[in-house]
Amino acid sequence: MLKKLLAVLAVSLLTVAGFASAVDLRSDHPDVYVVKKGDTLWDISARFLRQPWLWPEIWQANPQIENPHLIYPGDEISLAYLNGQMKLVKRSPEIRREQLDAIPPLPLNQIQSFLRDYRVLNEGEFEGLPYVIGLEEDRLRSAAGQLIYVRGLENARPGDNFIVVRPTVRYTDFKMPDGSHKRFDEDPWTLAHGAKDDRSIGAWEDAVHDVKGRRETMGYEVMRVSTAYLTQAGDPASLVLGTNGRDVRKGDLILPAEAQTFDLTFYPHAPTGIPAAAHVLAVSEGIQFSGPHQVIALSIGTADGVENGQVYATYRPGAWVEDDVEHPARIASKRKKNKVQLPDEFNGNAMVFRTFDRISYALIMDGIKPTHVGDNLKMPADM
Numbered sequence: 001m002l003k004k005l006l007a008v009l010a011v012s013l014l015t016v017a018g019f020a021s022a023v024d025l026r027s028d029h030p031d032v033y034v035v036k037k038g039d040t041l042w043d044i045s046a047r048f049l050r051q052p053w054l055w056p057e058i059w060q061a062n063p064q065i066e067n068p069h070l071i072y073p074g075d076e077i078s079l080a081y082l083n084g085q086m087k088l089v090k091r092s093p094e095i096r097r098e099q100l101d102a103i104p105p106l107p108l109n110q111i112q113s114f115l116r117d118y119r120v121l122n123e124g125e126f127e128g129l130p131y132v133i134g135l136e137e138d139r140l141r142s143a144a145g146q147l148i149y150v151r152g153l154e155n156a157r158p159g160d161n162f163i164v165v166r167p168t169v170r171y172t173d174f175k176m177p178d179g180s181h182k183r184f185d186e187d188p189w190t191l192a193h194g195a196k197d198d199r200s201i202g203a204w205e206d207a208v209h210d211v212k213g214r215r216e217t218m219g220y221e222v223m224r225v226s227t228a229y230l231t232q233a234g235d236p237a238s239l240v241l242g243t244n245g246r247d248v249r250k251g252d253l254i255l256p257a258e259a260q261t262f263d264l265t266f267y268p269h270a271p272t273g274i275p276a277a278a279h280v281l282a283v284s285e286g287i288q289f290s291g292p293h294q295v296i297a298l299s300i301g302t303a304d305g306v307e308n309g310q311v312y313a314t315y316r317p318g319a320w321v322e323d324d325v326e327h328p329a330r331i332a333s334k335r336k337k338n339k340v341q342l343p344d345e346f347n348g349n350a351m352v353f354r355t356f357d358r359i360s361y362a363l364i365m366d367g368i369k370p371t372h373v374g375d376n377l378k379m380p381a382d383m
Contacts, residue, residue: 161257266309278377315344
């Protein structure tokens with residue numbers, strides 16, 4: 001009997017050890033964790049797993065519950081052995097909760113402005129938008145309750161609601177002959193139309209631009225500056241500015257005020273593959289590199305199969321160096337043949353939280369080095 005028990009115990013330990021190896025459980029993971037207000041799904045996953053993006057492989061989701069990945073403050077999360085596999089399970093207190101009370105997948109305070117104020121339009125959406133032609137009394141600065149005059153709203157009716165937006169950057173891609181992507185070149189369109197002359201407003205420091213016309217436009221980013229409602233139709237039409245807005249300028253664009261819904265029920269997971277030439281297009285916070293809990297823009301979107309919750313690693317492209325150890329040639333023409341590219345260097349992992357057709361926003365969740373514009377995207381990796 002004792003031998004049988006020892007055999008069963010040995011098999012169980014081997015199975016658990018094999019599972020722990022497969023998903024790499026943290027050695028210091030808690031037996032039970034009580035979810036607290038302010039936690040995120042990434043935080044909880046990282047308490048149990050060294051690779052938080054493997055959450056789907058360990059989470060015991062109840063298929064009978066809508067959005068089974070939702071977790072609430074007060075829930076107890078623990079490891080359990082179910083059907084031959086180790087799983088994370090939750091035990092919830094018997095109280096009625098609304099979906100809005102669920103913990104988010106990532107810290108919302110770091111991404112709120114990118115959910116509320118920013119969006120990326122494709123060329124078809126951007127071309128021909130109505131625009132501000134002037135302000136009341138020909139003023140240079142606007143204020144709440146002031147009139148603005150807009151062209152291109154011939155079919156609008158009094159009472160229709162709109163938002164006033166300002167272009168920030170035009171995302172374009174320009175691949176260099178060596179396979180890298182052009183960095184830090186100012187795009188004349190962005191300088192003429194964007195908000196980069198006002199660093200207190202614009203979110204991005206640099207994006208990949210082509211100044212020689214050999215570009216592929218990937219999208220036009222716009223930023224909400226105010227709201228407005230139409231009081232008198234015509235060309236130009238008269239609109240009254242709403243409250244809690246920024247200064248409206250001549251040339252700002254007009255979009256319909258549609259209720260924007262954001263899917264925050266996603267969970268961290270690895271992509272099934274990496275689209276070709278995927279890289280970082282821009283970094284936020286007015287600097288040329290980005291670290292944990294800062295937003296970056298990626299050169300891939302829904303057209304490439306990108307979805308919210310996917311985690312990508314950012315890598316600094318390996319430098320090209322001369323191999324003058326094995327080939328100590330002093331002739332310039334021969335030096336080019338002796339160049340070797342060093343391996344790409346890991347920076348950190350970023351989770352996608354908002355997608356557009358060809359662009360995505362992601363938040364850097366962890367890292368050991370800053371992420372730069374032009375860095376490559378790969379499968380998520382350990383630090």
